[in-house]
Amino acid sequence: MKVSEIVKALDLKVFSGSRGLEAEVSGGYVSDLLSDVMGNAEASQVWVTLQTHKNVMAVASLKDLAAVILVSGHRPDENTAAQSEEEGIPILGTGLSAFQVSGKLYELIGKK
Amino acid sequence: MDQELHYEYNVEGGDFSRAGYASSQIKKILKRLNIDAGVIKRTVVACYEAEVNIVAHAYSGAVYFDIESNRLKIVFRDEGPGIEDIEMAMTEGFSTASEEVREMGFGAGMGLSNMKKNADQLNIESEVGRGTRVEIIINT
Numbered sequence: 001m002k003v004s005e006i007v008k009a010l011d012l013k014v015f016s017g018s019r020g021l022e023a024e025v026s027g028g029y030v031s032d033l034l035s036d037v038m039g040n041a042e043a044s045q046v047w048v049t050l051q052t053h054k055n056v057m058a059v060a061s062l063k064d065l066a067a068v069i070l071v072s073g074h075r076p077d078e079n080t081a082a083q084s085e086e087e088g089i090p091i092l093g094t095g096l097s098a099f100q101v102s103g104k105l106y107e108l109i110g111k112k
Numbered sequence: 113m114d115q116e117l118h119y120e121y122n123v124e125g126g127d128f129s130r131a132g133y134a135s136s137q138i139k140k141i142l143k144r145l146n147i148d149a150g151v152i153k154r155t156v157v158a159c160y161e162a163e164v165n166i167v168a169h170a171y172s173g174a175v176y177f178d179i180e181s182n183r184l185k186i187v188f189r190d191e192g193p194g195i196e197d198i199e200m201a202m203t204e205g206f207s208t209a210s211e212e213v214r215e216m217g218f219g220a221g222m223g224l225s226n227m228k229k230n231a232d233q234l235n236i237e238s239e240v241g242r243g244t245r246v247e248i249i250i251n252t
Contacts, residue, residue: 039157
């Protein structure tokens with residue numbers, strides 16, 4: 001499944017990095033601890049978090065993640081969005097909580 | 113690897129906007145050299161944690177990256193407070209990070225164990241009040 005299909009299915013806002021919308025997604029990871037994501041996320045996953053600072057993009061890029069989904073109406077900091085543009089890794093947004101959006105994502109892309 | 117290569121990067125203490133820069137440069141170099149993807153993944157995780165530790169705890173530091181014939185050697189040297197009890201610092205969940213750093217999602221006490229899991233050798237030397245030297249060896 002592509003990032004763009006997830007955007008459509010879950011009605012997500014695209015804040016930045018739209019050139020990465022056609023990337024393939026292999027699964028998801030949910031965490032607000034950067035070392036947890038560094039240690040345990042896999043390439044091509046979407047990362048669900050409420051962290052909005054620039055280091056989120058450093059981690060997403062180093063781990064080759066497909067996209068970041070900010071929950072509960074959070075918006076990326078300006079320099080976070082700028083780096084997302086540069087890396088071509090989309091930052092997406094939802095008003096749903098991490099629990100709600102993760103449940104929907106799990107239904108959509110399964111337990112990969 | 114036929115040729116041996118050496119690179120150096122500076123890391124500023126407290127400058128989170130640049131945290132991960134050295135690790136990302138190292139990743140780019142390894143990709144360009146067509147190093148095995150698994151090796152790159154392990155190197156990136158170990159390096160990022162070491163780099164963030166300098167940013168979160170030290171005043172300034174530098175990264176020395178050597179590509180040798182059958183291994184990568186990455187040394188992170190900083191001027192900073194040093195580590196009082198390295199064994200304690202290695203304990204998963206133990207952290208001395210500030211509240212502010214924790215709120216950013218760092219300082220969960222997972223950094224050193226991430227380094228240990230991903231490096232083939234991890235050597236830490238530290239002098240309280242002076243600084244720390246972290247050496248990461250990854251076999252290629």
